[in-house]
Amino acid sequence: MVSPSFAIQTTGLRKAFGDNVAVRGLTLEVPAGEVFGFLGPNGAGKTTSIKMLLGLVAPTAGTGQVLGAPVGDRAARTQVGFLPEHFRFHDWLTAEEFLTLHGRLYNMPAPRLRARLSDLLERVGLMSFRRKTLRTFSKGMLQRIGLAQALINDPALVFLDEPTSGLDPVGRRLVRDIIRDLRARGTTVFLNSHLLSEVEITCDRVAFIKHGEVVHLSPLKTLLEGETRVTVRAGRLTPEILAGLAGLGRDMRADGSQVTLTIEGEAALPGLARYLVEQGAELYALTPQRLALEDLFIQIVGTDGGL
Amino acid sequence: MATFTIMRLTFLEAARRRIALAAFLLGIAFLALFAIGFHFMRTETGLPTSEDPGTTLLRSQVFNFLGQMGLYAVNFLTIAMGALVSADTLAGEIASGTIQALVTKPVRRAEIVLGKWLGFAVLLAVYLTLMDGGLMAAVYLQSGYVFPNIGTGLLLTYLETLVVMTLTLACSSTFSTLATGGIVFGMWGLAFIGGFVEQVGALLNNATAVNIGIVSSLILPTEAVFRRAQYAMMSPVARSLGFSAGPLLVVSVPSLAMVIYAALYLLAWLALAVRQFNRRDL
Ligand SMILES: Nc1ncnc2c1ncn2[C@@H]1O[C@H](COP(=O)(O)OP(=O)(O)OP(=O)(O)O)[C@@H](O)[C@H]1O
Ligand SMILES: [Mg+2]
Numbered sequence: 405m406v407s408p409s410f411a412i413q414t415t416g417l418r419k420a421f422g423d424n425v426a427v428r429g430l431t432l433e434v435p436a437g438e439v440f441g442f443l444g445p446n447g448a449g450k451t452t453s454i455k456m457l458l459g460l461v462a463p464t465a466g467t468g469q470v471l472g473a474p475v476g477d478r479a480a481r482t483q484v485g486f487l488p489e490h491f492r493f494h495d496w497l498t499a500e501e502f503l504t505l506h507g508r509l510y511n512m513p514a515p516r517l518r519a520r521l522s523d524l525l526e527r528v529g530l531m532s533f534r535r536k537t538l539r540t541f542s543k544g545m546l547q548r549i550g551l552a553q554a555l556i557n558d559p560a561l562v563f564l565d566e567p568t569s570g571l572d573p574v575g576r577r578l579v580r581d582i583i584r585d586l587r588a589r590g591t592t593v594f595l596n597s598h599l600l601s602e603v604e605i606t607c608d609r610v611a612f613i614k615h616g617e618v619v620h621l622s623p624l625k626t627l628l629e630g631e632t633r634v635t636v637r638a639g640r641l642t643p644e645i646l647a648g649l650a651g652l653g654r655d656m657r658a659d660g661s662q663v664t665l666t667i668e669g670e671a672a673l674p675g676l677a678r679y680l681v682e683q684g685a686e687l688y689a690l691t692p693q694r695l696a697l698e699d700l701f702i703q704i705v706g707t708d709g710g711l
Numbered sequence: 712m713a714t715f716t717i718m719r720l721t722f723l724e725a726a727r728r729r730i731a732l733a734a735f736l737l738g739i740a741f742l743a744l745f746a747i748g749f750h751f752m753r754t755e756t757g758l759p760t761s762e763d764p765g766t767t768l769l770r771s772q773v774f775n776f777l778g779q780m781g782l783y784a785v786n787f788l789t790i791a792m793g794a795l796v797s798a799d800t801l802a803g804e805i806a807s808g809t810i811q812a813l814v815t816k817p818v819r820r821a822e823i824v825l826g827k828w829l830g831f832a833v834l835l836a837v838y839l840t841l842m843d844g845g846l847m848a849a850v851y852l853q854s855g856y857v858f859p860n861i862g863t864g865l866l867l868t869y870l871e872t873l874v875v876m877t878l879t880l881a882c883s884s885t886f887s888t889l890a891t892g893g894i895v896f897g898m899w900g901l902a903f904i905g906g907f908v909e910q911v912g913a914l915l916n917n918a919t920a921v922n923i924g925i926v927s928s929l930i931l932p933t934e935a936v937f938r939r940a941q942y943a944m945m946s947p948v949a950r951s952l953g954f955s956a957g958p959l960l961v962v963s964v965p966s967l968a969m970v971i972y973a974a975l976y977l978l979a980w981l982a983l984a985v986r987q988f989n990r991r992d993l
Binding site for chain 2: 421455458459460461462478479481482484486488490492493494496497501505506508509510511537550553
């Protein structure tokens with residue numbers, strides 16, 4: 405298969421369940437090899453969008469291509485991995501049997517499957533549980549084995565619908581590492597997560613969706629640049645100094661020796677420090693607080709949550 | 712290829728979820744009960760036990776009658792097993808979400824339906840063979856009696872269980888497990904009553920009653936096919952008398968056309984199961 409430059413391309417993809425429009429019109433392009441964050445409030449239509457891209461749910465309108473084939477194409481699914489949101493699996497299978505089953509469904513040759521199976525069990529930390537049935541697994545263990553299942557075929561594109569919702573901190577770091585490895589190998593990752601700190605670390609680009617429409621889409625870098633809130637801790641802050649400080653930024657708030665204000669960007673920091681020192685203040689700390697993705701999320705999506 | 716993977720998965724599920732074990736133990740208990748019952752019916756009801764040639768006819772008549780009662784019970788048990796496992800198979804996997812990881816693999820949805828169907832078909836064949844075989848063995852070992860036309864009779868019985876299983880699978884592709892159970896049980900009850908009405912009608916030469924039976928057989932041809940199976944395994948004497956006094960009257964023998972209809976009926980439901988499952992949002 406010729407590798408298309410876009411792993412995912414959709415135009416006006418729409419899904420209505422009766423009167424309830426879950427996805428209003430999704431127009432999206434995800435270049436191959438990108439780690440793409442798909443963010444939005446509960447009920448925004450993230451899972452439904454993934455399901456349309458995977459052929460689980462038939463779109464009401466619109467078109468889409470996954471790995472160069474129309475959505476739902478069977479052959480293209482050979483190259484696709486998927487960890488469902490509710491990671492429910494046949495719990496009467498052992499971990500090993502479960503991965504073998506899904507590898508077989510991918511038509512993997514037995515030797516390759518066997519090698520891949522051990523690698524992945526090791527990777528997700530379940531090697532010693534490989535002969536245990538999934539019924540005996542905890543939630544996090546199920547999510548881990550589900551992740552292994554999504555990667556068993558060495559996919560070119562993998563959909564992870566909230567892959568860390570059930571994981572402990574170690575498990576979350578594991579997922580981050582796995583995503584980093586996937587990126588290094590050129591795998592496209594479509595990540596749907598509410599854990600924004602994680603998205604911040606792993607994603608190249610993020611889309612915010614609301615009511616099933618993309619409301620904002622940009623590279624993570626530019627998203628996090630720009631205005632910064634700074635905390636200044638200093639002694640001998642005279643009213644004159646404070647007044648001057650207020651002119652260097654905006655929304656200043658002073659509380660004893662602690663002052664916070666918003667500046668244009670990181671570039672304004674040295675000037676701020678120079679001013680304080682020159683005016684005779686005793687500077688103890690100057691801490692820029694990057695605007696967290698969470699604040700952006702609320703700025704972009706709003707607090708009404710879209711519900 | 713994927714079809715056989717899913718078929719094997721169905722076997723594994725039956726084994727792991729102890730469904731096979733439960734059915735097997737229930738079957739053993741039933742056969743034991745039947746064997747004991749048969750023993751007492753044979754020895755304590757004044758039935759001549761000697762090999763007096765004059766009583767052979769009467770004896771085989773009674774053995775056939777008792778055996779047919781057992782076969783009827785086995786048939787009911789098999790149908791119930793088939794319906795129970797297939798009612799939950801698609802509906803349950805859709806409800807729990809386990810289906811999602813399966814259908815997003817490079818497999819056709821039809822392969823999943825066919826794989827499950829084949830799996831159940833094989834399980835039912837094994838179960839029916841063991842149960843009816845065990846029952847016939849119990850009769851033979853105690854009395855030396857052998858049913859006529861065993862092959863035809865068993866094939867027809869198997870066809871009936873397949874019809875119920877396929878219908879259940881088709882409902883399960885669209886409705887919830889519980890609704891599926893209700894629909895199948897309701898239809899089966901309809902066919903049962905309809906079949907009974909038909910037999911009584913035939914006995915009383917009432918054309919309307921017979922027609923009601925035929926219509927109900929068209930809705931669900933299970934009773935009709937099973938009656939034909941019974942007819943095949945009936946003793947020749949009873950047959951020549953026009954009817955047996957078995958648990959179900961067999962006065963009006965369903966035609967071969969009804970058997971062909973049942974086979975087509977089965978295929979139609981299987982096609983519908985695939986179609987419905989193909990269209991469904993999962
Ligand atoms: N099978 C369905 N039938 C009817 N409505 C549905 C169905 N699936 C989803 N919806 C509706 O579609 C909308 C989007 O749901 P979806 O699961 O895609 O949201 P989400 O963005 O994944 O939310 P979350 O963050 O909570 O996982 C919701 O309003 C939901 O009620
Ligand atoms: Mg979701």
